Amino acid sequence: EIVLTQSPGTLSLSPGERATLSCRASQSISSSYLAWYQQKPGQAPRLLIYGASSRATGVPDRFSGGGSGTDFTLTISRLEPEDFAVYYCQQSVTSPLTFGGGTKVEIK
Amino acid sequence: QVQLVQSGSELKKPGASVKVSCKASGYTFTGYAMNWVRQAPGQGVECMGWINTNSGNPTYAQGFTGRFVFSLDTSVSTAYLQISSLKAEDTAVYYCARYLGSVRSLDSWGQGTLVTVSS
Numbered sequence: 001e002i003v004l005t006q007s008p009g010t011l012s013l014s015p016g017e018r019a020t021l022s023c024r025a026s027q028s029i030s031s032s033y034l035a036w037y038q039q040k041p042g043q044a045p046r047l048l049i050y051g052a053s054s055r056a057t058g059v060p061d062r063f064s065g066g067g068s069g070t071d072f073t074l075t076i077s078r079l080e081p082e083d084f085a086v087y088y089c090q091q092s093v094t095s096p097l098t099f100g101g102g103t104k105v106e107i108k
Numbered sequence: 109q110v111q112l113v114q115s116g117s118e119l120k121k122p123g124a125s126v127k128v129s130c131k132a133s134g135y136t137f138t139g140y141a142m143n144w145v146r147q148a149p150g151q152g153v154e155c156m157g158w159i160n161t162n163s164g165n166p167t168y169a170q171g172f173t174g175r176f177v178f179s180l181d182t183s184v185s186t187a188y189l190q191i192s193s194l195k196a197e198d199t200a201v202y203y204c205a206r207y208l209g210s211v212r213s214l215d216s217w218g219q220g221t222l223v224t225v226s227s
Contacts, residue, residue, distance in 0.1 A: 001170070035213035037153075044203055044217035045145075045153060051211065088153060092212040095158070096169040097143070102152040 002026055002091050004100035012108040019076040021103045023089035028069045033093040036065055036074045039102075040085045048087075049074060079105070110134040112204055112218035119224045125192040128221045130204030137185035138162045141207040143214055144178060144189050148200045158207060159187060194225045 003026040013019055023034070031052035037045040047056045049065035052072055062077040076083055084107050089100040115129040130142065143158040157168040159178040166178040177190045187204055202221050205214035 033212050035211070037214075039153070044205075044220055045214075046217070047211075047213055047215050050213045050215075054211070056211070056215065086152075090213065092207075095167055096155045097207075097214075098155060098169075099153050 002029060002094055002098060004089050004091055004098060006087075006089060006100035006103045008103060009101070010104045010106060012106050013079055014108045015079050015081055017079050019074075019079055019083075019105055021074040021087055021105075023067075023072045023074070023100050025070045025072070025091060029091055029093045031068050031072070033091050034065075034067075034072050035090045035092070037088045037090060037099075038083075038085050039088065045088060076105070081107075110206065110216045112206065112216055114202075114204060114218040114221045117222040117224070119226065120194050121227055122194055122196060122225055124194050124225075125190060126194060126223055128189045128191075128202050128204075128223065130187045130189075130218050132185045132187070132206070135206075138182055140209070142178075142180075142187040143205045143207055144187075145203040145205055145214075145217075146172075146200045147203070147220075148197075153203075156189075156202075161187070191223070194223075196225050198223060199225050 005024045007022045034052040036049040039045040053065045064075045086102045086104045111133045113131045138161045144156040147153045156172040159166045179188045204218040206216040208215040
């Protein structure tokens, strides 16, 4: 089973700041199989990034993904008020797919 | 547009069963696998498994075998999650989510169904 470890658990930042979230896989995975989701309170997760770096439809370009092998990142270039949420990475190399534990981006 | 609409919240006693539905619209139901995802209160999301909507073949993640059953009614484009012998620790929000193979991720999600297990 591929385990995804996200860090930090919580990121306290101010609007306008840059956020960098990490997702580490327990074994190397193709970037094609790594996705990121955003979840706001009371809502279902929403697909943000697929294939490690491709933005889903309607996702603002302040969101970017990168990385390869075992280390992947989600970057939010300038935090907007609506970006404060929990973010999950997910792999689909193995079935069933698995999620990381999440990173909460909170207002400082 | 793609929509997944789930059934409403449920309050059940320990030992009872529950069946959650997920009705799909806006696309060909049998063309995309359906995943089920659990989120316990204050916790992260975890994939319970998925069902092949063409063959009806389910795949369950570790920890979701035995009491959990995925099923379909393709005539009404609906997927179901049934949980039997409910325990307090089954209290969670359950989501259905469509797997889009071209992006290898879950591109559309239901609104979630809260199942509360309490005596």
